[in-house]
Amino acid sequence: xxxxxxxxxxxxxxxxxxxxxxxxxxxxxxxxxxxxxxxxxxxxxxxxxxxxxxxxxxxxxxxxxxxxxxxxxxxxxxxxxxxxxxxxxxxxxxxxxxxxxxxxxxxxxxxxxxxxxxxxxxxxxxxxxxxxxxxxxxxxxxxxxxxxxxxxxxxxxxxxxxxxxxxxxxxxxxxxxxxxxxxxxxxxxxxxxxxxxxxxxxxxxxxxxxxxxxxxxxxxxxxxxxxxxxxxxxxxxxxxxxxxxxxxxxxxxxxxxxxxxxxxxxxxxxxxx
Ligand code: ADE
Numbered sequence: 482x483x484x485x486x487x488x489x490x491x492x493x494x495x496x497x498x499x500x501x502x503x504x505x506x507x508x509x510x511x512x513x514x515x516x517x518x519x520x521x522x523x524x525x526x527x528x529x530x531x532x533x534x535x536x537x538x539x540x541x542x543x544x545x546x547x548x549x550x551x552x553x554x555x556x557x558x559x560x561x562x563x564x565x566x567x568x569x570x571x572x573x574x575x576x577x578x579x580x581x582x583x584x585x586x587x588x589x590x591x592x593x594x595x596x597x598x599x600x601x602x603x604x605x606x607x608x609x610x611x612x613x614x615x616x617x618x619x620x621x622x623x624x625x626x627x628x629x630x631x632x633x634x635x636x637x638x639x640x641x642x643x644x645x646x647x648x649x650x651x652x653x654x655x656x657x658x659x660x661x662x663x664x665x666x667x668x669x670x671x672x673x674x675x676x677x678x679x680x681x682x683x684x685x686x687x688x689x690x691x692x693x694x695x696x697x698x699x700x701x702x703x704x705x706x707x708x709x710x711x712x713x714x715x716x717x718x719x720x721x722x723x724x725x726x727x728x729x730x731x732x733x734x735x736x737x738x739x740x741x742x743x744x745x746x747x748x749x750x751x752x753x754x
Contacts, residue, residue, distance in 0.1 A: 495604065511648050522644070577604050580626050585625060608635065608636045676688070
């Protein structure tokens with residue numbers, strides 16, 4: 482992975498619904514980043530590569546069963562054309578990662594997004610119907626990736642989810658570069674709660690410390706809240722050993738664990754099993 486200042490990711494999406502992908506990513510942060518040339522998006526319509534007279538891209542599965550399968554030939558030819566274009570643009574198409582989005586893949590996570598953000602070219606393959614002929618998957622796919630344990634109608638939304646998550650980690654895509662680093666999932670911690678004006682809303686007051694102007698106190702409060710929130714909402718993510726390295730951290734951990742125990746006891750009181 483590289484994080485050099487001029488790194489740039491080119492996304493190539495093989496799909497039967499190119500407009501869905503290009504329109505979905507054309508707004509907001511990703512749209513602006515495409516306009517500025519910090520990242521690029523090429524959608525490749527698999528149907529353009531079929532050799533069938535009627536532009537067919539699917540057929541019945543051997544052995545029977547419900548639904549249709551995307552055939553190997555148009556997928557492979559669309560892929561080869563993409564590799565050739567990457568090579569012509571100065572990249573190494575043969576080495577580009579080819580991500581098949583499928584519920585059978587490894588679950589997409591922030592660390593995977595970070596790794597992908599260091600690539601020059603990423604090829605996404607979006608399936609439809611009941612899937613794609615296994616033989617072309619065996620020949621081209623390098624990574625099988627899922628966005629969660631549920632089944633969608635096609636791979637376009639998962640590809641867009643991944644492209645969005647990867648893009649915001651590419652330097653200069655977010656106007657405030659620091660913000661990609663210091664938020665949810667940085668340090669394996671969820672983000673601390675945030676407040677804006679007014680100081681009192683619906684009789685709820687913004688914590689005093691945030692209005693104190695004492696930067697060190699604010700930093701400590703936020704770190705503690707991030708730890709507490711992670712223990713409360715995503716205990717599976719919390720790693721005690723991350724806070725064993727220094728004396729102040731160990732003290733902070735002890736305080737947070739104490740507060741967490743008190744919070745848990747109050748929850749149990751509210752709704753006993
Ligand atoms: N295609 C259909 N469902 C999917 C999922 N959950 N993740 C990735 N690709 C998919």
